[in-house]
Each structure stands twice: as structure tokens, then as C-alpha cells.
Amino acid sequence: MNPRQITPALLRGMTQPRTRRDFFRVTGLSAAGLALAACGVQGQKAAPPKADAVKDYWAKQSKHGKLVFANWPEYMPEDQAPLKKFTQTTGISVEYKEVIQENAEFFGKADPVLRAGQSLGYDIVVMTNGVQLQHMVELGYIVPLDHSRMPNFLANAGDKYKERAYDPGNQYTMPYSSGVTGIAYNTKYVKDDITSIEALFDPKYKGRVGMMADAQEIGNFGMFALGVDPEKSTEADWKKAGEKLKQQRDAGIVRKYYDQSYIDAVSKGDVWLTMAWSGDIFQRQLAGEPVKFVVPDEGGTIWTDNMLIPKGAANPVDALTLMDYLYQPAVAAELDEFIQFVTPIPAVQDLLREKAATAKGEDKKALEDMVDSPLMFPSAADYAKLRTYTTLTTQQEQVFNSIFQSITQA
Amino acid sequence: MKRLTPYLLALPSWLWLAIFLVVPMVAMASVSLQTGNAIDGYAMTFSFSNYADALGRYSDQLLRSLLYGGLATVAMLVIGYPVAYWIAFKGGSRKSVYLFLLLLPFFVSFVLRTISWNFLLADNGILFGTLKGWGVLPEGFHVLATTVAVVGGLTYNFLPFMILPIYVALERVDPRVVEAAQDLYATRAGAFRRVVLPLSLPGVFAGVLMTFVPATADPVNAQILGGTANTMIGNIIQTEYLTNLDYPTASALSFTLMAILLVGIFIYARALGTENVLEAAAR
Amino acid sequence: MRGARGRFGDRLLHVYTWLIILWLSSPIAVMILFGFNDKKSKSNTSWQGFTLKWYGELFEISDLTTALRNSIVIALVSTVITVVIGTMLGLAVGRHRFRGLGATNFLVFAAISTPELVMGASLLSLFVSGNVPRDGNTIIVAHVLFSLSFVVVTVRARVITLDPSLEEAAKDLGATAWGTFRQVTLPSIMPGVLAGAMLSFALSIDDYVVTSFVNGSTVTFPLWIVGAVKTGIPPQVNVMGTLIFGIGVLIAVANAVAARRRA
Numbered sequence: 044m045n046p047r048q049i050t051p052a053l054l055r056g057m058t059q060p061r062t063r064r065d066f067f068r069v070t071g072l073s074a075a076g077l078a079l080a081a082c083g084v085q086g087q088k089a090a091p092p093k094a095d096a097v098k099d100y101w102a103k104q105s106k107h108g109k110l111v112f113a114n115w116p117e118y119m120p121e122d123q124a125p126l127k128k129f130t131q132t133t134g135i136s137v138e139y140k141e142v143i144q145e146n147a148e149f150f151g152k153a154d155p156v157l158r159a160g161q162s163l164g165y166d167i168v169v170m171t172n173g174v175q176l177q178h179m180v181e182l183g184y185i186v187p188l189d190h191s192r193m194p195n196f197l198a199n200a201g202d203k204y205k206e207r208a209y210d211p212g213n214q215y216t217m218p219y220s221s222g223v224t225g226i227a228y229n230t231k232y233v234k235d236d237i238t239s240i241e242a243l244f245d246p247k248y249k250g251r252v253g254m255m256a257d258a259q260e261i262g263n264f265g266m267f268a269l270g271v272d273p274e275k276s277t278e279a280d281w282k283k284a285g286e287k288l289k290q291q292r293d294a295g296i297v298r299k300y301y302d303q304s305y306i307d308a309v310s311k312g313d314v315w316l317t318m319a320w321s322g323d324i325f326q327r328q329l330a331g332e333p334v335k336f337v338v339p340d341e342g343g344t345i346w347t348d349n350m351l352i353p354k355g356a357a358n359p360v361d362a363l364t365l366m367d368y369l370y371q372p373a374v375a376a377e378l379d380e381f382i383q384f385v386t387p388i389p390a391v392q393d394l395l396r397e398k399a400a401t402a403k404g405e406d407k408k409a410l411e412d413m414v415d416s417p418l419m420f421p422s423a424a425d426y427a428k429l430r431t432y433t434t435l436t437t438q439q440e441q442v443f444n445s446i447f448q449s450i451t452q453a
Numbered sequence: 454m455k456r457l458t459p460y461l462l463a464l465p466s467w468l469w470l471a472i473f474l475v476v477p478m479v480a481m482a483s484v485s486l487q488t489g490n491a492i493d494g495y496a497m498t499f500s501f502s503n504y505a506d507a508l509g510r511y512s513d514q515l516l517r518s519l520l521y522g523g524l525a526t527v528a529m530l531v532i533g534y535p536v537a538y539w540i541a542f543k544g545g546s547r548k549s550v551y552l553f554l555l556l557l558p559f560f561v562s563f564v565l566r567t568i569s570w571n572f573l574l575a576d577n578g579i580l581f582g583t584l585k586g587w588g589v590l591p592e593g594f595h596v597l598a599t600t601v602a603v604v605g606g607l608t609y610n611f612l613p614f615m616i617l618p619i620y621v622a623l624e625r626v627d628p629r630v631v632e633a634a635q636d637l638y639a640t641r642a643g644a645f646r647r648v649v650l651p652l653s654l655p656g657v658f659a660g661v662l663m664t665f666v667p668a669t670a671d672p673v674n675a676q677i678l679g680g681t682a683n684t685m686i687g688n689i690i691q692t693e694y695l696t697n698l699d700y701p702t703a704s705a706l707s708f709t710l711m712a713i714l715l716v717g718i719f720i721y722a723r724a725l726g727t728e729n730v731l732e733a734a735a736r
Numbered sequence: 737m738r739g740a741r742g743r744f745g746d747r748l749l750h751v752y753t754w755l756i757i758l759w760l761s762s763p764i765a766v767m768i769l770f771g772f773n774d775k776k777s778k779s780n781t782s783w784q785g786f787t788l789k790w791y792g793e794l795f796e797i798s799d800l801t802t803a804l805r806n807s808i809v810i811a812l813v814s815t816v817i818t819v820v821i822g823t824m825l826g827l828a829v830g831r832h833r834f835r836g837l838g839a840t841n842f843l844v845f846a847a848i849s850t851p852e853l854v855m856g857a858s859l860l861s862l863f864v865s866g867n868v869p870r871d872g873n874t875i876i877v878a879h880v881l882f883s884l885s886f887v888v889v890t891v892r893a894r895v896i897t898l899d900p901s902l903e904e905a906a907k908d909l910g911a912t913a914w915g916t917f918r919q920v921t922l923p924s925i926m927p928g929v930l931a932g933a934m935l936s937f938a939l940s941i942d943d944y945v946v947t948s949f950v951n952g953s954t955v956t957f958p959l960w961i962v963g964a965v966k967t968g969i970p971p972q973v974n975v976m977g978t979l980i981f982g983i984g985v986l987i988a989v990a991n992a993v994a995a996r997r998r999a
Contacts, residue, residue, distance in 0.1 A: 113953075116963035121797055140953055141799055144963035147695035151857065152949050154491075154698075155864045164953055178698065181492050250593070258696070292681055299598040299680050303965055304571070307781050311575040313597060326968060330776050330784070437492045444697050452684045452692060453513070459832035463840060466825035466884060470843045473881045477858030478846070536756050539749035546995035549930060550988045551753065557984040558760045559938040561767065561977035564961045568969070569763030572781065612760065613938070614886070617931040618893045624927050625897040641745070652897065659893040662848065663886055670851045691853050707854040714849040715842070 101189040101359075109136045110361040113165040115348070116141040118219070120381040129368050135361045143169060150175035153353070157184045162355030166362035169219050169348050172209040173259055173432055174440060176216070176349065181437070185215040186352040192363050193217070195370035203426060204387035207347070208274060208434050216349035217366050218387035220379070223421065223429060224260055224344040227305075227319030229312050230333045240268045240339040242316060244291050253308055253317030254288075256300035258447040259432040260344065261288060264318055265447075266433075267342040273433045278442055285446040292450055300451040310334055322384040325418040329409070336418055338425050345429040347387070380410070385419060392420045485705040491698035500701070507705045511689050515710070518686040521600075522669030525607035526615075529664050530657070532608070533615040537656070538649075540616075541623035542631065552620065556613045563610075567677050570606070571597065598680035606674035611667065615660040622656025623649070658722065666714050686710055764981055771974035780971050790971040797972055800960055804976055807957035810872060811940040814879035818936045822884050823929050826891025827921070831900070847885040855882060856949030863950060870952030878950045879940040886939065887932035894928030 112126075119126065119139060126137045142165075143149045149170065156163055170176045179185050190197065196217055197205075204218045228237050232251070235242075243252050243264070255261050263273045265284030276284075291297055298314050306323045308314045310332045324336040350366045352359050369375060372390035379386040380395065392414060399410035413419050421429070435443055485503055489495035508515070540551045558566065573580055576595045584590045596602050626649060634644035672687030679685075686706065694703035770780055774787035795801045829840055859878050863870055902924070906916040922929075944958040951959065961973055 111953075116960065117968065140955070141960070141963055142951075142953055142955060144948070144959065148948055151695045152860055155861050159864045161864065161867070174696070178491065297681050302676070304677065307568070307571055308597075310781065311572075311578060313576045313595070330782065332782060437490050441490070441697070441699075448692060448697075452689060453682050459828040459834040462824040462828035462832075463834075463836070465821040466888070467836075467840070467843075469821065469881060469884065470847060473859060473862065473877060474843065474847055474850070474855075477855075477862050478850075480861060481854065481858055532756065535749055536753050539746070539753050543746055543750065546998065547992045548927075550992045550995070551757070552931065553934065553984070553988050553991070554757050555760060556934050556938050557981060557988070558764050560941055560980050560984060561764065562958045562961050562973075563942055563944065564958065564965060564969070565767045565973065565977050566763045568781070569766035572766050573762065609760070612756075614935065617935060618890050621890055621894045621928045621931050622897055625894065655893045655896045659889045662845070663889055666845075666849045670849065672851075672853070687851055687853075690851055694853060694857060703854070707851055710851065711846060711849045715845055718845050718849075 097187045097189065100186070101192070104360045106135070106360045106364070107358045108134055108361065109138070110166040110358040110365060111138045111140065111164060112167045112362075112365065113140050113142050113163075114167075114169045114219075115143050118169070118348075118382055119378070125369070125374055125378050126365075128374070129365055133364060133368070135364060137365065140165070146171050146173060146175040150178060153184070154178075154182075157182070157354055160355070162357060163353050164357075165353060166356040166358045167350050167366060168353050169350055170216075171346055171348050172207070173346070174435070176351075177209060177434070179351070179353075180210070180215055184354050186354060186356060186359055187214050188217070188352070189363065192360075193367040193370075195367045199370045199372055199375075199388050199390060201387055201389045203345075204347070208431055210349070216351045217370070218347045219350050219369075220382055221345055221347040221385040221387060223321040223338060223385065223418070223425075224255070224263070224318060224346065225321065225336055225338040226316055227309050227324045227334050227336045228316035229309050229314075230335055232312055232315040237316060237335075237337055238340055240264065240341045242339075243318070244268060244287070244296065246294060246296060248315055249294070249296050250298050251315040252291075252296050253299060253301050253305045253314035254291075254297050254451075255305065255318045256302055256451045258444045258451070260318065261300070261451060262443060262447045263342075263344045263430065263432060264288075267339065267430075270341065272342070272430060273344075274430050276433055278439070281443055281446050285450060288447070288450050292453075321418040322382075325383055325416055329412065338417075338421075338428050340428070342428050342430055343425075345385075345426075345431055347431075379419070380413070383413065383419060385421060481704045482708065484700050485708055487701050489701075491700070495701060503701050503705045504709060507702050508709060511686065511706065514684050514689050515686045515706075515713075517684075518669050518710075519713070521604050521607060521675075521685060522665050522671075524604050525611065525668045526661055526665040528604065528608045529612050529615040530661065533612055533660070534619060534653075534657075537616045537619035537623055537653075541620050541626070542628055548620075548624065552617060555616060559613060563673065567673075570609075571677075574602070597678060598683075600679075600683055602678035603675050603683050603685075606678045607668045607671060610671075610674065611664040614663040614667075618659035618663065619653055619656040622653045622659075626652050661721065662718060666718070669714060670710060764977075767974050768978045768981070771971055771978045773971055773974075775971065780969055780974070790975050794972055794975050797970060799955065800957075800970070800972060800976070803955045803960040804957045806872060806954055807941055810875050810879060810956065811937050814876045814883065814940045815933055815937045817876070818880045818883040818887050819929060819933045821880075822887030822932060822936075823891050823925070825884075826888045826928070826932075827895055827925070829888065830892040830895030831898075844885045844888050847881065848889075850882075852882070852943075852945040856946040859946070860949040870950050870954075872954050874950040874952065875947055875954060875956070878946045879943060882943070882946060883936035883939045886935045887929075890932040890935065891925060891928040894925045898924055 118141070123139055126139055130136050153163055170179065190213070196213070200218070204221075205213060207213075210216045226237055226240070226243065242248070243254070254264070262281060262284060265288045266273045266276055266280055268287055269280070269283055271280045271284065299308075301308065301317065305314070305317045305319060306327065309317045309319065310327050319336060321336055324334050327334045352362050356362060369378065370388060372388055372394055375386055375388040376391045376394040376398070379391050395410055396414045399407055399414055402410055417425055433443065483497065484495065486497060486499050486501065487495040488498045488500045488503070536555070540548055544551050572578060574596050575581070576597065577585065581590060581594060581596070585592060585594065596605075631644060631649060634648040635641055638644045638647055670687050672685060672691050675683050675685040675688055690703050690706050690710075693699045693706065771790055772786050772788065773780055773783055774785035774789070776784055825840070825844075828834070829837060829844070856878070859874075859881070860870070863874055868874060903916050903920050906920045911919065942958060944962055947956055948959060957976070961969060964970065964973070
């Protein structure tokens with residue numbers, strides 16, 4: 044057999060009855076495949092849960108003394124001390140898994156499982172507010188929460204975290220931690236103080252500006268630049284924002300539409316200023332790198348990673364117990380000291396301040412830096428400028444995505 | 454028994470491919486003809502226009518992918534052939550050691566390689582920063598976020614997949630045959646063209662197949678190394694599937710891509726198989 | 737005259753081969769270096785001083801250790817399966833003419849040309865609808881699927897160039913079919929099999945996309961690292977990469993020495 048002989052054989056596959064039969068025989072195996080496709084993508088838009096149904100569901104559940112917690116990497120100290128204390132206090136053992144790397148991807152693999160009515164094998168899952176979380180809600184993939192079992196949350200969560208556009212009435216989720224999307228710049232190259240979002244559109248920085256590839260992130264910044272509040276935006280606003288971002292791209296101002304990799308780019312000076320997430324920049328500052336983060340005057344985006352109980356979870360009571368446990372200020376303080384993002388529990392700032400007062404040396408310095416950082420504890424003025432992602436219906440989402448993806452994925 | 458041999462040899466792979474490739478593919482084919490949305494569900498409407506729509510929207514990215522894949526494959530062939538040649542004929546007892554060393558960097562995660570490349574190629578990094586310091590390069594010079602970086606990344610990442618099969622075919626050639634041919638045709642170039650090259654063509658075919666196809670479909674290099682206008686079709690499929698949950702469009706694009714690649718492979722196999730080459734190979 | 741030029745050409749190619757090996761390995765140097773970085777923050781991308789402590793704390797992150805172990809086991813098992821069935825198919829398509837040859841070639845090429853994401857997503861749908869729990873086994877199934885074609889194509893490239901008269905001679909001399917295969921066929925296709933095995937191992941241990949769909953709650957080395965990118969990859973990852981690379985180089989050196997002894 045040599046290379047040339049493949050060709051006639053393969054061409055025969057298209058033309059001659061004998062080999063075509065072979066081909067059909069192979070495909071004949073796939074009746075199963077068709078059945079699979081037919082049931083693969085059925086819709087199951089969920090009606091909002093009825094209060095009674097929620098009550099009934101929780102009345103039937105009981106504590107099992109164990110749970111599985113699926114989270115993002117580096118979102119828990121390596122010794123898992125907070126979870127160990129939880130086990131001591133409550134007798135519930137926790138299997139902790141760092142299995143979520145990205146929302147879209149996580150949803151991509153969770154969707155077929157949940158659609159088939161099977162369990163993910165996790166009792167708590169952490170997802171960022173955004174289209175995927177919204178799909179989880181719309182498809183009825185989340186167990187509604189029992190408010191009578193979450194006293195710590197109701198008592199200690201900051202107001203901003205109890206009134207979230209993507210989960211009105213705290214029906215489905217509790218925040219785990221938050222972050223802010225603003226502008227980061229490298230002070231070695233940018234000598235001016237950046238305060239306005241216009242800097243991202245300034246031809247002075249041609250080829251040195253980083254924007255985010257995510258449609259919701261970049262969409263928000265396009266709207267901020269036009270003075271539009273994304274939470275109240277309309278299709279016309281999106282189009283205008285799209286125009287503005289297109290001009291920015293066509294003028295060669297944008298170097299690249301980044302994912303997580305923007306952070307290395309700005310700290311190395313490949314881009315001089317970029318859209319950025321607060322927690323990342325804070326860590327770079329601690330490492331002594333010349334980067335600075337601002338929430339632009341026109342506005343910034345606040346996003347939140349949320350804990351939720353996926354449908355089919357085996358241990359919902361234990362899960363809810365842990366979720367609420369994490370809302371004790373002392374527990375949250377210990378956790379936040381490690382993860383260094385914005386905590387949904389305002390009391391943590393005072394606790395860390397007290398701890399800093401008694402600490403010594405490097406620890407003291409680190410704690411003081413955290414307490415004073417607007418990146419971990421945004422001021423009231425900062426919060427006033429912050430908006431969440433635009434909440435979209437399925438139809439709106441298609442329009443929204445196509446407007447902004449046509450810019451980032453040309 | 455002898456008549457059955459090929460079937461027995463092929464059976465395990467057939468089963469594997471039938472269950473885990475064909476069945477899902479048929480499912481995907483069905484999805485590519487459906488309409489609807491992820492929340493309300495998709496229904497089979499035999500909507501062949503999905504293909505036209507997808508192609509209309511993303512023809513730029515598709516053509517660009519074929520171009521990048523093609524450029525990278527040519528680069529790999531030019532860079533890789535001499536390596537395979539030298540290892541096959543002059544590698545002596547250490548042939549497999551060289552091959553192993555070529556592949557070893559690919560045993561550590563692509564994430565680590567990527568981070569390292571970003572470090573090495575940074576605008577003001579260890580390489581370009583130094584050269585800019587000496588005034589060899591202009592201040593604005595950069596490689597990251599350009600077409601060159603994407604094609605270079607593809608070339609880097611798939612190079613071993615070009616070298617190994619060419620080596621495998623060349624290693625079969627008896628060096629004495631090459632020597633005899635050199636005497637016969639008087640020049641090394643002549644001997645190479647008339648004897649070595651034809652004998653290595655099965656390897657070249659395998660190498661091109663194993664590099665052009667995955668390079669064209671690759672989303673990673675464009676995402677990491679590309680700039681504002683380097684999006685490849687793999688990235689689009691990823692976005693349509695994971696972000697937009699537009700399974701029909703993602704499926705239609707995947708099938709289109711696969712169809713183009715398969716047709717390309719057949720044409721290429723045909724073009725490669727000229728009579729002369731075959732006769733030489735058979736001799 | 738020609739001889740001298742030939743030797744010069746060979747030396748040039750020798751140097752060139754090493755340059756290519758160096759080029760391919762160059763990012764590894766950075767990886768090794770940052771395994772010694774005494775970093776203060778969570779990120780590990782700027783040099784902050786030399787330390788050996790990450791080597792001491794190599795297995796402190798238990799999830800990472802498990803992930804690495806999973807990856808190695810999965811790569812070994814899937815490589816063995818792939819090489820066995822892939823070599824069989826490679827022999828079949830390279831040597832024999834049989835009904836279904838066209839369809840087989842078609843499938844082998846289709847498997848290579850399936851975008852990874854599509855392969856992963858469609859396998860997940862298959863497993864879900866068949867109610868198969870996702871774990872290490874499903875990862876192995878997927879890895880065999882995407883490595884298979886690479887082994888088949890590599891082995892086939894070798895088989896095509898073989899002279900069938902050797903096997904016929906062996907049979908004429910009274911060897912059994914199995915004896916012929918083991919003593920004549922297998923040794924002569926061995927370079928192709930080995931190359932296929934190496935490719936298959938590299939594909940498996942480095943795979944992210946397909947694995948991320950079919951892993952269930954099993955985490956592999958690449959999966960763990962990609963997740964950690966968001967908050968900073970710990971230097972232990974670099975150390976593990978360094979050890980993988982180091983062990984590989986040791987194997988290569990031992991091989992080279994052994995080969996020299998034999999020679």
C-alpha cells in the first residue's frame with residue numbers, strides 16, 4: 044500500500060456501490076446517535092419555583108454529615124483550615140474539589156448532565172454572575188434556597204450582596220467573593236494618573252491598550268465610555284457601544300482582546316493599560332510590580348462568584364449549612380486573608396484591622412495593606428460607581444453577543 | 454484465516470471509532486440541522502441554511518485558518534525534514550534518543566510552555582528588551598499579538614508530529630542504497646531527489662496529515678499569541694459552543710471544517726501519488 | 737571531493753538538529769528557572785530571588801500531586817491501549833486490501849480532523865445518554881480515541897515501505913504466523929510503533945480540552961494548572977514539570993550510554 048492507493052479507495056467510497064455500502068454500515072450503527080441527538084438538546088425552561096414547592100423540597104431533606112464542594116483553584120487555603128473547623132463544629136465532612144476553571148466551560152460540561160436529570164456529584168458549585176449562571180437559573184438547574192436556614196447570610200451579608208439584579212430575592216445563590224473590573228496600568232510606561240475610561244480610547248496609547256474578549260466585560264466598558272448604565276441599557280445602547288469599540292479597534296489602539304493573560308501582559312509592559320480584574324492587580328502590587336488599578340470615573344463592573352446548590356445534589360442540607368457558615372465574619376475573615384478578593388461581608392474589614400493591630404513584622408504589613416486596599420474593600424464612593432453585567436433575556440443575549448463578538452473575534 | 458486477518462486486525466479500532474466517533478458524529482450532524490435556542494430547546498427542522506449562515510458569518514476566519522495551517526505546515530516541512538533526515542541516516546545507535554529529546558518538551562503542560570514563551574517573547578523581555586537596549590530593534594517592535602506569532606506558535610507546537618513520521622519512513626532506507634545512488638546520479642541532490650525523497654513520501658504524507666489538520670483547527674495558539682485580527686475557526690467554534698450555546702452553528706462549522714480538511718487530504722493524496730514517485734518507491 | 741563536502745554537510749545537519757532540539761526546549765529553561773523563584777505573591781512570573789524551598793514543599797499541595805499521578809497513569813494506560821490497537825489497524829490498512837478499507841481510512845482521517853472541543857462535547861453527550869459515570873476510565877477512552885489515528889498513520893507510513901517478501905520467506909522456512917509477526921514483522925515496524933507510542937503519550941499527558949469534558953471529578957495535571965492560571969500558578973508546578981523533564985533527560989542519557997556500550 045502506498046499513498047496513491049488511498050485516493051481511489053476513498054473516492055470509491057463516494058462513488059461505487061460496494062464501498063458505499065461499507066460506509067452505510069458504519070453509519071448504520073448510529074441509530075443510537077440519532078436518538079441521542081433527538082433528546083440531546085430539548086428545552087426545559089423552568090418556571091419560577093413556587094413557595095410551597097421550595098418548602099416541600101426542604102422539608103423532605105435531612106442532614107447526611109457530608110458534602111462535596113466544587114470550587115475554583117486557589118479559592119481555599121491549602122490546609123483547608125476553614126473547612127476543617129466547619130467539620131469540627133458541625134460534624135459534616137467536606138470533600139473539597141478544585142474543578143471549576145472557567146464558567147463557559149463548566150456550564151458546557153454541566154449542561155448535558157443536568158439536562159439528562161443526572162447529578163453533577165457536587166453539592167455546592169461556585170459560578171460567576173453572567174450568562175452561564177443565568178442559564179442555570181432559567182433551565183431550573185439550581186435548587187432554590189431555604190431562607191430559614193441561612194441566618195448568617197441574612198445578618199452579615201453587605202446590602203450590595205443581598206440585592207443583586209441577577210438573583211433578586213436571593214432565591215438561588217450566595218456570593219462567595221467579588222471582584223471589580225476596572226483599568227490597570229503600568230506606571231513605568233504611563234506617567235499620567237489615569238482616572239477616565241477615555242484613556243483606553245486615547246490614540247496616544249496606540250497598540251498599547253488591552254481590552255477583554257468577554258462580551259459582557261467589553262460591552263460594559265463600551266457603555267461606560269458613552270455614559271450609559273449597563274444595568275439599564277437597551278439594544279440601541281449596545282449598538283452605539285459596539286461602534287465606539289469598533290473605532291477603537293480599527294484605529295489600531297487595541298493590541299489584543301485578552302482573557303486572563305492580560306495580567307502578565309500589563310505587568311511586563313506588553314500593554315501599558317488594560318481592562319483588569321482587581322484581585323489580580325492587588326496580588327501583583329504585593330509582589331512589588333509597577334501596576335496600579337483604578338475604577339474609572341465613568342464606572343466599573345462588579346462581578347461576583349456565587350455559591351449555589353445544583354439540581355440533583357445529594358446533600359442539600361449540609362451544603363446550605365456550609366454556605367451559611369461561611370457568612371460568619373470570623374470565618375470569612377480567615378478565608379479572605381487567603382483569597383484576597385472583595386468579601387461580601389463588610390464586618391471582615393474591622394476583624395482584619397483588629398488582627399493587624401496585634402500582628403507583627405511582615406504579617407502586620409500584609410494585613411494593613413489588605414485592610415487599606417480599595418481592591419479588597421472598595422469605599423462607598425467606589426461602590427457607587429460600580430455596576431453589574433447587563434441582565435439579558437435569551438433573545439437579547441444573541442443580539443448582545445453578536446454585536447460585541449464581531450469586534451473581539453474578527 | 455488469512456482472509457480474515459485484516460478484519461481481525463481492524464476490529465478493535467473499528468469498534469472504538471464506531472462507538473466513540475461515529476455515533477457522536479451522527480448526533481452532531483443532526484444537531485447541525487436544528488433550529489431554536491438553548492433555553493427553549495432546539496428542534497429538528499432540516500435547516501440546511503444553518504450551513505450557509507455560518508459560512509456567511511465566518512468565512513474570513515475559515516479562510517484565515519486554512520492559510521495559517523498551510524503556512525505552518527510548509528514551515529514545519531522545511532524545518533523538520535532535515536532533522537528527520539539526519540537522525541534517520543546519521544543518528545547511529547542514538548536515533549531514538551534524539552526523537553525522545555525532540556518530544557520531551559511536550560510532556561510538560563502546554564500552559565507552562567505558553568507562559569515561558571510569553572516570558573521569552575515579551576516586548577521588553579529578556580530577548581527583545583535586550584536587543585532594543587542595543588538599538589538593534591526599534592522601540593515599537595513586537596512579536597506577540599501578530600500573525601507571525603500565531604503561525605510560529607503552530608509551527609512550534611506541531612513540529613514533532615512532522616518529524617517523527619518522516620523519520621519513520623526514512624529510517625527504513627538502507628544508507629548503502631543512498632551511497633549507491635550518489636554514485637549513480639553523481640550529485641547528492643540528484644540522489645536525494647530520485648531516491649531518498651520518493652522513499653520518504655509516505656512519511657511526508659503522514660506528517661502533513663498529522664500537522665496541517667490539527668493546526669488548522671487549533672484554537673489555542675490564536676487565542677494566546679494572536680492580536681486583534683487573528684481569530685481562527687477553532688476559536689469561533691469554541692465561542693459558539695460554550696459561550697453562545699449555539700449548538701447548531703457550532704456543529705455546522707465543525708462539519709464544514711472537517712469536510713474541507715477531508716477533501717483537502719484526498720486531493721493531496723492524489724497529487725502526491727504521481728506514477729513516477731510510486732515506481733521509485735516500489736523499486 | 738564529494739566525500740569532504742558530504743561530511744561537512746552532515747556536521748552542519750548535526751548542529752542544526754541540536755539547534756532544533758534547543759529551540760523546542762527553550763521554554764523549558766524558563767520553567768526550570770521559575771521553579772527556583774523565591775516569589776512573594778501568588779503569581780510566579782517575575783524573578784524575585786533564588787530558593788530551593790519549592791523542592792522541599794513539592795508535595796504540599798495534595799490536589800496537585802493527585803492530578804500529576806492521575807495524568808501519568810492515564811497517559812501510560814491509554815498509550816498501551818492505543819499502541820496495541822493502533823498498530824493492528826496500521827498493519828491492516830498498510831498491508832491488506834479488504835472491504836471497508838475506504839471507510840476505515842475515512843474514519844481515521846475524520847478522527848484527526850475533529851476539533852478537540854467537538855470531540856469532547858460529543859463524547860460527553862454520549863456518556864451522559866448512556867448513563868456512564870465520568871472518571872479516569874472515560875478520560876482513557878477519549879485519549880485513546882484522539883491518539884489512535886496518530887499511531888495508525890505513523891505505523892502505516894512504516895508498513896508501506898516494508899518488503900512483504902521477508903515475511904513470506906519466514907513462513908516458507910516454517911515459522912508460524914505469530915512467530916513471523918514477532919520475529920520479522922514487529923522488529924521491522926518497531927520504529928513506527930515507538931514513534932507512535934511517544935506521540936500518543938505526549939498527546940495524552942498534555943491534553944486539556946477533551947479531558948475537561950469527560951473527566952467527571954477526576955482532575956489531571958493540565959486541568960489543575962489551567963484552573964490555577966486565574967490566581968497564579970504555584971512554583972510546585974514548575975518543579976513537577978522540571979522533574980518530568982529531568983527524568984526524561986535521564987532516560988535519554990541512560991539509553992544513549994547503553995546504546996554506546998552495545999555498539
